[in-house]
Amino acid sequence: MTEAATRRTPGTPCWTSLMVHSLAATQDFYHSLFGWEFTPGPSSSARMSARSRATGRSPG
Numbered sequence: 067m068t069e070a071a072t073r074r075t076p077g078t079p080c081w082t083s084l085m086v087h088s089l090a091a092t093q094d095f096y097h098s099l100f101g102w103e104f105t106p107g108p109s110s111s112a113r114m115s116a117r118s119r120a121t122g123r124s125p126g
Contacts, residue, residue, distance in 0.1 A: 086092040089112060093104045096114070104112040 084092070089110065093112060096102045097104070102114045104114055107113045
């Protein structure tokens with residue numbers, strides 16, 4: 067097993083998932099709350115970014 071090239075601070079989230087009924091409404095909410103931008107992902111998912119930095123992916 068190889069070691070990660072970048073060490074993360076203990077307790078830092080590395081993965082989160084949010085299953086929603088309305089992806090569009092959820093994107094609108096998080097855009098207005100945090101300013102997140104969304105780009106379409108595979109299938110019915112989306113990738114989130116904040117300040118041009120990837121923050122995650124939303125599975126559909």
